[in-house]
Amino acid sequence: xxxxxxxxxxxxxxxxxxxxxxxxxxxxxxxxxxxxxxxxxxxxxxxxxxxxxxxxxxxxxxxxxxxxxxxxxxxxxxxxxxxxxxxxxxxxxxxxxxxxxxxxxxxxxxxxxxxxxxxxxxxxxxxxxxxxxxxxxxxxxxxxxxxxxxxxxxxxxxxxxxxxxxxxxxxxxxxxxxxxxxxxxxxxxxxxxxxxxxxxxxxxxxxxxxxxxxxxxxxxxxxxxxxxxxxxxxxxxxxxxxxxxxxxxxxxxxxxxxxxxxxxxxxxxxxxxxxxxxxxxxxxxxxxxxxxxxxxx
Amino acid sequence: xxxxxxxxxxxxxxxxxxxxxxxxxxxxxxxxxxxxxxxxxxxxxxxxxxxxxxxxxxxxxxxxxxxxxxxxxxxxxxxxxxxxxxxxxxxxxxxxxxxxxxxxxxxxxxxxxxxxxxxxxxxxxxxxxxxxxxxxxxxxxxxxxxxxxxxxxxxxxxxxxxxxxxxxxxxxxxxxxxxxxxxxxxxxxxxxxxxxxxxxxxxxxxxxxxxxxxxxxxxxxxxxxxxxxxxxxxxxxxxxxxxxxxxxxxxxxxxxxxxxxxxxxxxxxxxxxxxxxxxxxxxxxxxxxxxxxxxxxxxxxxxxxxxxxxxxxxxxxxxxxxxxxxxxxxxxxxxxxxxxxxxxxxxxxxxxxxxxxxxxxxxxxxxxxxxxxxxxxxxxxxxxxxx
Amino acid sequence: xxxxxxxxxxxxxxxxxxxxxxxxxxxxxxxxxxxxxxxxxxxxxxxxxxxxxxxxxxxxxxxxxxxxxxxxxxxxxxxxxxxxxxxxxxxxxxxxxxxxxxxxxxxxxxxxxxxxxxxxxxxxxxxxxxxxxxxxxxxxxxxxxxxxxxxxxxxxxxxxxxxxxxxxxxxxxxxxxxxxxxxxxxxxxxxxxxxxxxxxxxxxxxxxxxxxxxxxxxxxxxxxxxxxxxxxxxxxxxxxxxxxxxxxxxxxxxxxxxxxxxxxxxxxxxxxxxxxxxxxxxxxxxxxxxxxxxxxxx
Numbered sequence: 001x002x003x004x005x006x007x008x009x010x011x012x013x014x015x016x017x018x019x020x021x022x023x024x025x026x027x028x029x030x031x032x033x034x035x036x037x038x039x040x041x042x043x044x045x046x047x048x049x050x051x052x053x054x055x056x057x058x059x060x061x062x063x064x065x066x067x068x069x070x071x072x073x074x075x076x077x078x079x080x081x082x083x084x085x086x087x088x089x090x091x092x093x094x095x096x097x098x099x100x101x102x103x104x105x106x107x108x109x110x111x112x113x114x115x116x117x118x119x120x121x122x123x124x125x126x127x128x129x130x131x132x133x134x135x136x137x138x139x140x141x142x143x144x145x146x147x148x149x150x151x152x153x154x155x156x157x158x159x160x161x162x163x164x165x166x167x168x169x170x171x172x173x174x175x176x177x178x179x180x181x182x183x184x185x186x187x188x189x190x191x192x193x194x195x196x197x198x199x200x201x202x203x204x205x206x207x208x209x210x211x212x213x214x215x216x217x218x219x220x221x222x223x224x225x226x227x228x229x230x231x232x233x234x235x236x237x238x239x240x241x242x243x244x245x246x247x248x249x250x251x252x253x254x255x256x257x258x259x260x261x262x263x264x265x266x267x268x269x270x271x272x273x274x275x276x277x278x279x280x281x282x283x284x285x286x287x288x289x290x291x292x293x294x295x296x297x
Numbered sequence: 298x299x300x301x302x303x304x305x306x307x308x309x310x311x312x313x314x315x316x317x318x319x320x321x322x323x324x325x326x327x328x329x330x331x332x333x334x335x336x337x338x339x340x341x342x343x344x345x346x347x348x349x350x351x352x353x354x355x356x357x358x359x360x361x362x363x364x365x366x367x368x369x370x371x372x373x374x375x376x377x378x379x380x381x382x383x384x385x386x387x388x389x390x391x392x393x394x395x396x397x398x399x400x401x402x403x404x405x406x407x408x409x410x411x412x413x414x415x416x417x418x419x420x421x422x423x424x425x426x427x428x429x430x431x432x433x434x435x436x437x438x439x440x441x442x443x444x445x446x447x448x449x450x451x452x453x454x455x456x457x458x459x460x461x462x463x464x465x466x467x468x469x470x471x472x473x474x475x476x477x478x479x480x481x482x483x484x485x486x487x488x489x490x491x492x493x494x495x496x497x498x499x500x501x502x503x504x505x506x507x508x509x510x511x512x513x514x515x516x517x518x519x520x521x522x523x524x525x526x527x528x529x530x531x532x533x534x535x536x537x538x539x540x541x542x543x544x545x546x547x548x549x550x551x552x553x554x555x556x557x558x559x560x561x562x563x564x565x566x567x568x569x570x571x572x573x574x575x576x577x578x579x580x581x582x583x584x585x586x587x588x589x590x591x592x593x594x595x596x597x598x599x600x601x602x603x604x605x606x607x608x609x610x611x612x613x614x615x616x617x618x619x620x621x622x623x624x625x626x627x628x629x630x631x632x633x634x635x636x637x638x639x640x641x642x643x644x645x646x647x648x649x650x651x652x653x654x655x656x657x658x659x660x661x662x663x664x665x666x667x668x669x670x671x672x673x674x675x676x677x678x679x680x681x682x683x684x
Numbered sequence: 685x686x687x688x689x690x691x692x693x694x695x696x697x698x699x700x701x702x703x704x705x706x707x708x709x710x711x712x713x714x715x716x717x718x719x720x721x722x723x724x725x726x727x728x729x730x731x732x733x734x735x736x737x738x739x740x741x742x743x744x745x746x747x748x749x750x751x752x753x754x755x756x757x758x759x760x761x762x763x764x765x766x767x768x769x770x771x772x773x774x775x776x777x778x779x780x781x782x783x784x785x786x787x788x789x790x791x792x793x794x795x796x797x798x799x800x801x802x803x804x805x806x807x808x809x810x811x812x813x814x815x816x817x818x819x820x821x822x823x824x825x826x827x828x829x830x831x832x833x834x835x836x837x838x839x840x841x842x843x844x845x846x847x848x849x850x851x852x853x854x855x856x857x858x859x860x861x862x863x864x865x866x867x868x869x870x871x872x873x874x875x876x877x878x879x880x881x882x883x884x885x886x887x888x889x890x891x892x893x894x895x896x897x898x899x900x901x902x903x904x905x906x907x908x909x910x911x912x913x914x915x916x917x918x919x920x921x922x923x924x925x926x927x928x929x930x931x932x933x934x935x936x937x938x939x940x941x942x943x944x945x946x947x948x949x950x951x952x953x954x955x956x957x958x959x960x961x962x963x964x965x966x967x968x969x970x971x972x973x974x975x976x977x978x979x980x981x982x
Binding site: 375381387389391392406592605 | 873892896
Binding site: 234 | 691692693694695697698700704707708709710711712713715716719750752773774775777778780781784788789790791792793794795796797798799800805806807808809810814817819820822842855859861862865910912914916917920921924925936939940941944951954955958959961962965975
């Protein structure tokens with residue numbers, strides 16, 4: 001075996017490192033070019049909405065060739081957006097809806113996750129499996145009956161009707177249960193020995209330790225609520241209960257006269273800003289949460 | 298293939314970005330690895346031995362100096378063109394490929410005239426699998442193998458392309474103690490059978506000493522000594538090498554050379570034939586096996602305890618001039634214990650007594666206090682102490 | 685009394701979750717199946733003519749449903765492979781660079797957190813032709829010598845194009861995020877080992893990288909299929925709520941339109957359509973799982 005040994009490929013040794021370096025630089029340049037291209041594709045719609053929202057309607061309409069800059073920036077569109085349509089109302093509705101839904105959901109899932117993670121009772125595994133199997137059921141399937149139920153309960157055009165079906169999430173119960181289980185069981189046993197009640201233990205030990213996960217779940221739920229469209233569209237036809245998504249669709253189809261695009265863009269900017277700010281603040285938490293949970297809204 | 302490192306230096310930027318100064322992992326290394334030998338690269342963790350291995354493999358490029366395989370300068374060749382086989386510390390077997398696919402993976406990289414058919418690849422895989430004795434595992438996946446089997450697969454993968462040099466990074470560190478003993482014999486056998494120049498890295502001196510044809514001792518990126526294991530053990534070039542090799546480690550005392558003799562704590566231990574300009578303080582290293590119990594021995598130690606281990610017995614003792622360790626360990630034959638203890642049984646009540654030894658001159662090494670370099674001296678037993 | 689409480693305490697913790705899930709998931713699931721077999725269910729009187737497969741037959745013959753089915757399948761077939769492949773390219777590029785990587789990742793993730801209806805409006809504006817203006821995109825096309833076309837109210841292929849483009853724009857952030865973290869989790873030692881063996885970059889990619897991230901790729905393909913089959917709000921954002929008129933309705937859109945909206949008031953038809961959709965998704969997911977089981981080895 002020792003007789004035949006690998007031969008070096010006949011690269012000209014001396015200029016190898018030079019040409020390799022050059023090739024590396026060219027490669028990196030291409031990579032950056034590609035990445036910048038897509039970054040621009042992602043950012044361009046945001047830039048365009050901001051730009052258009054600062055143009056006056058007459059200026060916008062007179063541009064046969066849309067300009068990439070604005071000559072005389074104006075905030076009139078924002079005034080228009082908040083006065084011609086009840087945008088502030090939509091905002092308030094969405095805020096109330098988002099906060100109440102997220103708050104209630106956190107309570108429900110914390111209680112359920114705690115029961116699954118730490119309390120022992122007959123049928124725990126069976127029930128948990130049933131819960132998990134519910135994850136496979138698409139929302140589109142159950143929304144039909146839910147629509148009928150809420151209508152029959154006379155809860156259309158009410159916050160109760162909007163909120164009720166979104167209060168539980170099997171997925172978040174699952175995520176939180178996993179997290180709760182990582183907290184050492186010895187802590188629970190120690191607390192039991194000390195005579196701490198389960199609820200007190202949950203409140204004083206589990207929740208503080210699991211706080212990072214709870215915050216992540218809450219943020220993700222807030223994003224989900226803010227962008228919710230289908231359910232509110234089904235359940236509300238009174239504009240005073242519209243959420244922002246429905247509001248923006250309403251604006252698109254009936255608001256501002258037909259073609260006041262700058263005002264429309266001002267509304268779009270106003271709706272997008274809160275989430276972008278939330279994202280920039282909690283960037284790492286959100287991205288870690290989404291990649292861990294592997295969820296697509 | 299002969300491997301030569303010629304003034305090779307490797308600097309890394311400091312991880313701590315506030316410190317501008319580079320970290321020197323390998324500092325001005327020069328040595329030559331002869332063809333067809335098994336070389337152990339030995340040193341404490343962080344001494345740059347893995348970096349040296351990576352430099353030879355081409356995964357790292359040296360900051361200065363040249364590397365030759367045979368007479369070819371390979372310094373600027375990247376890893377893929379050097380034709381080396383590398384076995385990683387945790388084997389790096391591809392988890393999604395079977396053992397055979399893992400072994401043939403390097404062969405699939407050959408192109409043009411060297412390109413092999415499926416049948417040729419299989420034949421080579423079978424041959425090398427036979428060599429490392431994993432022929433019956435070819436269809437398994439790495440996750441279904443034990444640590445020892447995984448390592449054989451890794452070695453087979455490194456050997457299958459007939460490397461010019463085989464490099465192994467801590468090959469035994471992930472195995473349990475029993476397997477380690479068995480595997481190191483196995484390594485030596487495979488090296489003998491293939492005749493491929495093999496360099497392996499280890500921090501375990503026993504491992505290196507037991508199978509290497511030559512060992513290279515490193516410290517803080519600096520080359521210390523190279524030689525046959527026994528030669529290095531018997532003639533350490535400096536205090537570090539002396540201390541690093543041997544278990545229990547060498548006992549080092551602060552002593553003096555005075556009037557042609559070695560003096561420790563006022564006692565003349567050995568006669569020393571040194572050139573005239575050497576005198577004054579020196580380090581005196583005495584191997585544990587260099588102590589001969591003798592009732593009228595020239596060197597007295599304060600006994601702490603006796604550890605009986607069957608054939609041998611360790612005498613644990615202290616001495617005020619001991620350097621760098623808490624206790625002295627002397628290994629004597631168990632049937633000599635009575636000499637130390639002057640007849641009485643090994644008993645805790647002996648602690649604190651002075652026990653006397655004669656010192657075997659060939660087990661003593663002298664080192665310069667300032668530089669730690671070896672001081673060449675012809676040592677011999679001193680004249681009998683008058684009692 | 686106290687012991688009684690102790691024994692059933694766990695159920696007390698679970699009560700809210702069980703109540704809500706029962707009322708808004710389990711009951712509706714059963715109910716929707718019943719609806720779908722009740723012929724001519726009248727929403728106001730809550731009565732039906734009888735039971736049978738009539739609703740399914742009606743839905744399958746409805747040209748709007750056929751159009752929705754076609755649109756949905758086109759969205760799935762076009763966007764899932766394209767978005768997954770493109771996300772893989774971007775993730776590979778991201779993994780190969782060091783400076784600015786975080787910035788790029790943040791920018792790429794931005795569409796995930798934005799309101800798709802709001803940004804869809806911007807896409808509409810960019811692609812639409814009005815009496816005042818050609819629209820941004822058409823200007824670009826003309827600048828390169830092409831002739832403009834109205835992507836929002838124009839020919840079918842143009843509408844399909846902008847629909848798929850927007851869908852890909854919306855789903856990419858999630859895929860890029862998952863794939864970059866999958867790529868980052870591949871132990872670099874395998875790349876080193878491959879390099880020492882002189883492996884070509886293409887072989888490294890197809891023989892090492894791709895197999896190692898294949899579980900995540902399959903996961904993305906499966907969730908991508910499911911997501912694309914449920915396409916709806918992206919289309920509403922681009923073409924307005926009356927998707928049937930625009931000829932761009934999707935299966936989910938058809939369900940909602942049957943339930944409520946211009947042609948609404950038929951929960952039986954909606955249920956039948958929703959169940960057909962569910963069966964299609966279930967079948968394709970099962971096929972996907974079987975294929976992935978054969979190809980993902982560890």
